[in-house]
Amino acid sequence: MSDQLQEIIEVPKEFLRDGLQFISKSQKPDRREFIKISQAVGVGFLIMGAVGYVVKLIHIPLNNILMGGA
Known part of the structure; x- marks a missing residue:
């Protein structure tokens, strides 16, 4: 019982120490490093936005064709 209690107490201590x-x-x-990181994040946002836009651009007409256009 005492060993289990010691083990339970040791985990948070080790986490705090780490x-x-x-x-x-x-x-x-x-x-300089901050600017490089900011530029990389900005480029990532632009790429993900462009991919989302292209997917939506293709999805809307394709969905209208498949659903019979309403």
């Missing part, structure tokens, strides 16, 4: 270690090793991006 989290604090991660935070202490991480750093804020500098300006």
Whole structure:
């Protein structure tokens, strides 16, 4: 019983220890790195938007043809 309790208590302690270690090793991006990340995210948004637009552009006429146009 005591071993199980020790095990249950150890999991949050280990999680907290790992989290604090991660935070202490991480750093804020500098300006150049932030701009590169922002550009990559922006390009991703544009690509996903274009793909969604093309899919919708194809789907609407195709759906009208298949459903008999109303």
